[in-house]
Amino acid sequence: MSTRPPSDRLAAVAGVVAATPGERVLEVGCGAGVLVTLLAAAVGPGRVVAVDRSARMVAAAARRNRAAVEEGRVRLLAAALVDADLGAERFDAVVAVDVRAFWTPPAPEWDVVARVLAPGGRVVLGASVMRPGDADRVRAEVAAAAGRRGFAVTAAAQAGTDPFPTATIELRRPGGG
Numbered sequence: 231m232s233t234r235p236p237s238d239r240l241a242a243v244a245g246v247v248a249a250t251p252g253e254r255v256l257e258v259g260c261g262a263g264v265l266v267t268l269l270a271a272a273v274g275p276g277r278v279v280a281v282d283r284s285a286r287m288v289a290a291a292a293r294r295n296r297a298a299v300e301e302g303r304v305r306l307l308a309a310a311l312v313d314a315d316l317g318a319e320r321f322d323a324v325v326a327v328d329v330r331a332f333w334t335p336p337a338p339e340w341d342v343v344a345r346v347l348a349p350g351g352r353v354v355l356g357a358s359v360m361r362p363g364d365a366d367r368v369r370a371e372v373a374a375a376a377g378r379r380g381f382a383v384t385a386a387a388q389a390g391t392d393p394f395p396t397a398t399i400e401l402r403r404p405g406g407g
């Protein structure tokens with residue numbers, strides 16, 4: 231019997247995020263909410279807000295994370311990030327996996343991230359590496375889009391996940407702002 235977790239791709243990203251109890255995490259493009267579950271378990275009494283522009287995906291994420299939503303530890307929003315009502319919430323980490331908007335100009339998503347990320351916060355992006363060269367290309371495009379908003383790549387790695395490797399990119403504001 232396989233001991234593989236439900237998504238080792240998303241588990242690999244959760245490992246890079248390394249959220250700790252009490253942290254506030256925003257996931258962009260949460261899909262069916264698999265990573266939301268992992269993040270909510272990691273932050274415990276903290277909070278996970280997840281947005282996806284697909285109402286169908288948000289409904290699936292709500293079903294998967296029903297208890298945490300009812301407890302108020304997870305909030306799900308059906309909206310594109312640029313339209314999402316995040317109020318005054320600030321986040322210690324922002325996470326997105328396979329959300330091309332972050333490396334497709336003009337990538338206005340970065341303006342939202344710059345606004346809602348708490349001082350000292352981190353951004354972790356994951357990308358499935360389906361073709362040779364994908365990881366380098368995505369890293370370069372992310373660095374360019376994020377760099378225009380004052381972020382710099384602070385770590386990059388690749389995990390041997392199935393069916394495709396997963397590239398991860400961590401970004402922060404230089405100086406911790």
Ligand SMILES: C[S@@+](CC[C@H](N)C(=O)[O-])C[C@H]1O[C@@H](n2cnc3c(N)ncnc32)[C@H](O)[C@@H]1O
Pocket residue numbers: 258259260261262281282283284287309310311312326327328329330331339
């Ligand atoms: C390829 S799927 C990845 C889903 C999930 N992150 C995963 O890795 O399994 C991309 C998801 O991001 C959502 N999405 C894309 N751009 C978005 C944006 N700007 N704001 C919110 N959601 C977005 C899509 O609706 C879709 O559910």
